[in-house]
Amino acid sequence: MAPDISGASPGVPIIDRLAIIGLGLIGSSIARAARRNKVATTIVAGDADPAVRARVEELALADEVAPTLAQAAEGADLVILCVPVGADAAVAQEIGLHLKRGAIVSDVGSVKSAVIAAIAPHLPPGVSLVPAHPVAGTEQSGPDAGFDSLFLHRWCILTPPEDADTGAIALVQAFWEALGSNVEIMTPAHHDLVLAITSHVPHLIAYNIVGTVAELEEATRSEVLKFSAGGFRDFTRIAASDPTMWRDVFLHNKDAVLEMLGRFNEDLTALQRMIRRGDGEGLFDLFTRTRAIRRGIVAQGQETAAPDFGRRAAETPAKP
Amino acid sequence: MAPDISGASPGVPIIDRLAIIGLGLIGSSIARAARRNKVATTIVAGDADPAVRARVEELALADEVAPTLAQAAEGADLVILCVPVGADAAVAQEIGLHLKRGAIVSDVGSVKSAVIAAIAPHLPPGVSLVPAHPVAGTEQSGPDAGFDSLFLHRWCILTPPEDADTGAIALVQAFWEALGSNVEIMTPAHHDLVLAITSHVPHLIAYNIVGTVAELEEATRSEVLKFSAGGFRDFTRIAASDPTMWRDVFLHNKDAVLEMLGRFNEDLTALQRMIRRGDGEGLFDLFTRTRAIRRGIVAQGQETAAPDFGRRAAETPAKP
Numbered sequence: 001m002a003p004d005i006s007g008a009s010p011g012v013p014i015i016d017r018l019a020i021i022g023l024g025l026i027g028s029s030i031a032r033a034a035r036r037n038k039v040a041t042t043i044v045a046g047d048a049d050p051a052v053r054a055r056v057e058e059l060a061l062a063d064e065v066a067p068t069l070a071q072a073a074e075g076a077d078l079v080i081l082c083v084p085v086g087a088d089a090a091v092a093q094e095i096g097l098h099l100k101r102g103a104i105v106s107d108v109g110s111v112k113s114a115v116i117a118a119i120a121p122h123l124p125p126g127v128s129l130v131p132a133h134p135v136a137g138t139e140q141s142g143p144d145a146g147f148d149s150l151f152l153h154r155w156c157i158l159t160p161p162e163d164a165d166t167g168a169i170a171l172v173q174a175f176w177e178a179l180g181s182n183v184e185i186m187t188p189a190h191h192d193l194v195l196a197i198t199s200h201v202p203h204l205i206a207y208n209i210v211g212t213v214a215e216l217e218e219a220t221r222s223e224v225l226k227f228s229a230g231g232f233r234d235f236t237r238i239a240a241s242d243p244t245m246w247r248d249v250f251l252h253n254k255d256a257v258l259e260m261l262g263r264f265n266e267d268l269t270a271l272q273r274m275i276r277r278g279d280g281e282g283l284f285d286l287f288t289r290t291r292a293i294r295r296g297i298v299a300q301g302q303e304t305a306a307p308d309f310g311r312r313a314a315e316t317p318a319k320p
Numbered sequence: 321m322a323p324d325i326s327g328a329s330p331g332v333p334i335i336d337r338l339a340i341i342g343l344g345l346i347g348s349s350i351a352r353a354a355r356r357n358k359v360a361t362t363i364v365a366g367d368a369d370p371a372v373r374a375r376v377e378e379l380a381l382a383d384e385v386a387p388t389l390a391q392a393a394e395g396a397d398l399v400i401l402c403v404p405v406g407a408d409a410a411v412a413q414e415i416g417l418h419l420k421r422g423a424i425v426s427d428v429g430s431v432k433s434a435v436i437a438a439i440a441p442h443l444p445p446g447v448s449l450v451p452a453h454p455v456a457g458t459e460q461s462g463p464d465a466g467f468d469s470l471f472l473h474r475w476c477i478l479t480p481p482e483d484a485d486t487g488a489i490a491l492v493q494a495f496w497e498a499l500g501s502n503v504e505i506m507t508p509a510h511h512d513l514v515l516a517i518t519s520h521v522p523h524l525i526a527y528n529i530v531g532t533v534a535e536l537e538e539a540t541r542s543e544v545l546k547f548s549a550g551g552f553r554d555f556t557r558i559a560a561s562d563p564t565m566w567r568d569v570f571l572h573n574k575d576a577v578l579e580m581l582g583r584f585n586e587d588l589t590a591l592q593r594m595i596r597r598g599d600g601e602g603l604f605d606l607f608t609r610t611r612a613i614r615r616g617i618v619a620q621g622q623e624t625a626a627p628d629f630g631r632r633a634a635e636t637p638a639k640p
Binding site: 138184226291302 | 475524557559561588600613620622
């Protein structure tokens, strides 16, 4: 059913017509990366927001900008939904009947069980669903924020339903590999649990501490901003991520997030107790173990070891 | 009592003999920055660890490397303790009687009330104590990790005791300004409260979530490392900071840390409840407010707005 990709080679399009629905940070990065790597013959952009469509035209991110989502999806071989998870159901309903037989629908959502439940019911027979989650991003949003190397050397997790067409899975895998990603396949439920701890709970905690600061009395708050280089500013970077996207993530991965948050809370209570009791040995042991975890991430190639708290001075404007 | 600095100009040393005790990340950065900016005529290094002393010699970070801390401090005009906060009392005791009349003692500790209590009793009459806290650093440690622009455009907070000599305060201020820092003066107690929320609690939370991951069953843990680019890796950077230094911070700023941690916990409970109840509006409101805090920090010049989750691809080695 899916196009033959057995002879795929760099620079030879593996997709004829690629439709990207939602041109935010991720969608616009896919458009840029797909064009740079010549992955698709034609790139079609669809977005519900007229301002975004206008900007996509100005930036010339796509070959065609469709006036409606249905028109963007019409005749496409691969349709990627790059909208907040909470909007997937409505978008799938809007485009479902306009999809051609043999089309593949995919997405980029940070949760997967809920996304499959939202999209699958709206797809007609003969259309394959192969959900994907590129584990990449920045704290910025919108079509201007994307860039073509965002997915390079990053993981992309595919969570195909059990009955998914193997040809369709292979095509989506080839697509992400052509964008420079490493692809991994797992079940939606397992994805949601792993991402709860690697991504969702870290974001939640960052939002929370920045929220705690927002509640401080004005005088203290302005000092916190001033002296933020001591650690706090790194949390604000995470907590500057797109609010709509993250609201939807927490609403749609509730169980796994609450489970992992429970563990975090237990550990924090123990740590609080160590401080209250002056247990220096316990603190030192924990802080030593966490260093080892860091080394593991650098060794896996998912991070640079270059020091970053001391941001390159040249990048930071002088305070008068 | 303190040297006259009224005629200080760039490139003209404002200190004759500068002693740095402890040549880790901060101490070695001070040595490098003081030399680059020609702030002192002679830089003397002292370190209790023979391996560090040898490395300081190899890197030629100082004009003299003294065999003992007492000898490093002897005859110095400004002595800066750059050791973990828990070691301050012992170091002050070791050098106290060797300080010349008119000498100034300072430090770089992340807590200030406890540091003054630890150092002051060991200083003879005629020696001034002007504690300092450069709010700068990286997640790395040791004499090789330092660099001469670490303090550039960063804040340095001075917390002189009420009876401190004004000439001594002016000299320490001029010293840090010569290293490129912006200097702010506040009481030790206020410093400890502000830093508890800007620095100490953020570090504690980062250590805690990385600790939670360390406790996961092996299979899940290795996946967490693999997919860490989703947010977790930013916490591991913070949680890779020096264990001894941070153990001492939490033991010596216990009250302020527990107070701020209490607020954080209350807010986290409320957030958890929003997720459990599916309160999308509450989540969206919080996530929008936290974005504004981020903008405040970028506007204050303490951070770069350049996107960072999508680390420059070139810095990150490819995963085979």
